[in-house]
Amino acid sequence: MPTFSPTPRFLRDLNKLTGDEQQRFKRVVLDEFVPDLAAGHFRVGLRVKGVRGVPGVFEMTWASDGRATWRYGSEQRPGEPYVIWLRIGGHGIFGV
Numbered sequence: 001m002p003t004f005s006p007t008p009r010f011l012r013d014l015n016k017l018t019g020d021e022q023q024r025f026k027r028v029v030l031d032e033f034v035p036d037l038a039a040g041h042f043r044v045g046l047r048v049k050g051v052r053g054v055p056g057v058f059e060m061t062w063a064s065d066g067r068a069t070w071r072y073g074s075e076q077r078p079g080e081p082y083v084i085w086l087r088i089g090g091h092g093i094f095g096v
Helices: 008-016 019-039
Strands: 003-006 057-063 066-072 082-089
Touching: 003 008, 008 082, 019 057, 019 066
Parallel strands: 003 082
Antiparallel strands: 057 066, 066 082
């Protein structure tokens, strides 16, 4: 099972989401993102791609206007990916 850590900024962003948005993000992470990490590739619907101009940072789509950015960190458990969540919200997270 992969390990995850949020940055303080991610937690501030997360607290600005509605309860429904928070639940949707968690559901997408558990039902889609985690299995795709284990498989070594992401399904098209998550729209995972690198953030332009920020090497090593990726974005994923968890709702029609829901985005989350993240990067890989050093493994916390041998052989398991470690994801550091950076930002979450709508498209506006890319301009701030």
